[in-house]
Amino acid sequence: MANMSNAEDKSACQGSFEGREIVVGVCGGIAAYKVADVVSKLVQGGAGVTVCMTAEAQRFITPLTLETLSGRPVRTQMFDLMDSSDPQHIGLTERADLLLVAPATAHNLAKAAHGLCDDLISLLICAAACPVLFAPAMNNRMWENPITRQNVKRLRDAGHFFVGPEDGWLACRNVGPGRMSEPKTILEAISGMLAERGPATPANLPADPS
């Protein structure tokens, strides 16, 4: 049975991200552990994946885990340069087909909605040359907070995309809206967005930014 679901997982992802370049921004929420699975499945599907983490994200999951799964250095510092002529907030998103922010915290959504750029991920969102997909995760009251609602609306109105959150069990032991979508749902959303973007072309084949 376990083997069968592995095979199903594989067929759902493998090949479908071939030639794609994805940047994954991980923020500081409990659901960060689920993003390891998303990164692994993207890589299994043929994508080049560069992971960026906020300082708070690193309290929940180590860069080592995501570095190992992505096979690339994890970016945590805003002022690191990829090379002297390539500030990462410009170079990464110009090479990317998609920027996934997962889990997107209330804090990250608030910063992005107001154009704040004081960490690498919010800076990448502001500078993004590619579509941005948020996978929010938070306590139900945080999600339902009118300020969060306004921030989500601002981001949608600005052309950004959302997957979830869903209703269900939350790490704070409440049940309600705010649970991050499962990796499979996030991968399906990425697939759908990439399909709309058109086939991978030699011009956007992954260039290893390490």
Ligand SMILES: Cc1cc2nc3c(=O)[nH]c(=O)nc-3n(C[C@H](O)[C@H](O)[C@H](O)COP(=O)(O)O)c2cc1C
């Ligand atoms: C144990 C714990 C779990 C947390 N989980 C979440 C969460 O799921 N979603 C969220 O929006 N904030 C959560 N927070 C609060 C964020 O970590 C906090 O707002 C942080 O500043 C977010 O930083 P970042 O958005 O730069 O990663 C949590 C805090 C703690 C202490």
